[in-house]
Amino acid sequence: MIQSGQPRNGRRAMPQTASLPVVMCFSGLDSTGGAGLQADIEAIASMGGHAVPVATALTVQDTRQVLDFSPVDTALLIEQARAVLEDMPVSVFKIGMTGQVATVEAIHSILADYPDIPVVLDPVLAGGGGGALSDDPDALGAALKELLFPLATVATPNSEEARRLAPEADTLEACGQELLDTGCQFVLLTGTHEDSAHVENRLFGNHRLLETFTWERLPDSYHGSGCTLAAAVAGLLGQGLEVFTAVHEAQEYTWESLRHGYRLGMGQFLPNRLFWARGEEE
Numbered sequence: 001m002i003q004s005g006q007p008r009n010g011r012r013a014m015p016q017t018a019s020l021p022v023v024m025c026f027s028g029l030d031s032t033g034g035a036g037l038q039a040d041i042e043a044i045a046s047m048g049g050h051a052v053p054v055a056t057a058l059t060v061q062d063t064r065q066v067l068d069f070s071p072v073d074t075a076l077l078i079e080q081a082r083a084v085l086e087d088m089p090v091s092v093f094k095i096g097m098t099g100q101v102a103t104v105e106a107i108h109s110i111l112a113d114y115p116d117i118p119v120v121l122d123p124v125l126a127g128g129g130g131g132a133l134s135d136d137p138d139a140l141g142a143a144l145k146e147l148l149f150p151l152a153t154v155a156t157p158n159s160e161e162a163r164r165l166a167p168e169a170d171t172l173e174a175c176g177q178e179l180l181d182t183g184c185q186f187v188l189l190t191g192t193h194e195d196s197a198h199v200e201n202r203l204f205g206n207h208r209l210l211e212t213f214t215w216e217r218l219p220d221s222y223h224g225s226g227c228t229l230a231a232a233v234a235g236l237l238g239q240g241l242e243v244f245t246a247v248h249e250a251q252e253y254t255w256e257s258l259r260h261g262y263r264l265g266m267g268q269f270l271p272n273r274l275f276w277a278r279g280e281e282e
Contacts, residue, residue, distance in 0.1 A: 021049040021238030022088050024081065025231065026107055027096030028057035028069065028133070034270040035224035040094060040231040042273035046253065047235025052088065054080045056107075057099045059133070063223050064267030066126070066133060071099045074106040081110050093117055094234035096227055097124045097133050101143040108147040118237050121152040121184070122230035123161050141165050150183030154243060156230045158190045176204035186210075186243050188233070192217075192225065203247055213248065215255055222258050223268035229254040 023044045030036035037053040044051040056077060060068040072080075084090065093111060098104050111119060123144050125137045134140040141164055149155060157165060162175040169175040172189060179187045186205040194200070199215040232250035241249070260275035272278075 021091040021235070022052055023049050023092045023094055023231075023234045023238050024052050024054060024084065024090045025094045025096065025234075026054045026056050026077075026081070026098070027094075027227070028059050028099065029055050030059055030061060030224070032061060032063050032223065032265065032270070034063060034222075034268070035227045036097060039224045039227035039271070039273065040096065040234075043228045043231035043253070043257075044094075044235040044238075046273055046276065047232055047239065047250075049091075049235040049238045051231075051235075052084050052090070054084070056097055056103050057133075059097075062267060063263075063265030063270070069099060069133060071103055074102050077103065077106050078110065081107075085110070085114070090114070090117060091238040092234045093119045094122070094231055095119065095148060096122045096230065098140065098144070098148075099134050101136070101139055104140065104143040104147050108151070111148075111151050115151075118153040118234075119148075119151050120230050120234040120237065121148055121155040122226055123149075123155060123157050123165060124226070125161055125164060137164065145179075145182050149179060152184040153237065154186045154188060154233055154247065155179060155184045156188045156190065156226065156233065158226055159193050162189050172202065173204075173209055176202055176209065177207070180204050180207065186247070188229075188247055190226070190229065201251060203244070205243070211244070213251055215251065218255075218258050220258075220261065220263075220269045222261055222271055224271050225254060225258055228257055228271050228273055 025040040028036045041051040057069050057071045166175040166178040176187050176189045189202045191200040201213045203211045232253050236246035257271035257273045260272035261269040263269045
């Protein structure tokens with residue numbers, strides 16, 4: 001078991017432009033800046049990569065809850081992605097909010113043409129503060145399991161998402177195993193939603209539980225922590241790190257982002273993903 005202690009500074013040295021890893025992010029636009037594409041961009045930049053954002057949806061939300069959303073037309077989504085893929089050397093795909101089955105199918109059609117590029121899947125079904133991010137979460141979950149989990153290098157569900165995706169599993173470990181059985185190579189099942197003294201994140205792979213990471217539970221509630229973690233994993237995979245190291249370092253970075261978080265609205269705190277760019281006194 002790995003104790004958090006004092007996590008290392010999450011920022012990685014910036015590589016030369018010629019070797020700058022490009023991470024394509026499929027996610028929604030969150031106008032609070034706490035989650036979604038902005039979270040992806042900031043976390044990937046902090047890992048020394050370059051994010052290329054592909055908008056899957058426009059959302060209406062504040063720091064308390066999701067109020068509404070509108071999916072991007074799938075033809076436009078595909079055009080966004082393929083224009084970049086034909087121009088830039090994408091190293092990793094990161095998938096967040098999809099919102100509808102048609103979007104999952106569109107992303108699957110793109111990923112199928114690039115089977116050698118690693119995929120980090122954050123199976124978003126609801127907003128962190130509440131509110132659905134799909135008109136039919138059950139159908140969306142089924143589509144994710146059928147089409148995207150089998151292509152994923154790492155999936156990062158939280159415990160609530162894991163239970164929804166694996167409803168017949170009676171424990172979180174059983175949830176992790178069931179999600180591995182979809183064909184996903186690794187599952188990092190996060191425990192921030194659990195009623196426990198510490199946060200326990202479980203990494204599954206090779207048909208078993210590989211590691212339990214234990215982190216100090218922070219006192220506040222955060223908007224965008226899952227996006228931050230998944231994007232950091234993607235950014236580190238783009239740097240060439242193997243999965244276990246990428247998962248560990250991404251957790252350290254995310255924990256520090258939350259510890260340095262701030263409350264700008266009337267709801268959840270926002271992660272401070274650029275904490276490393278500000279002095280220790282701040």
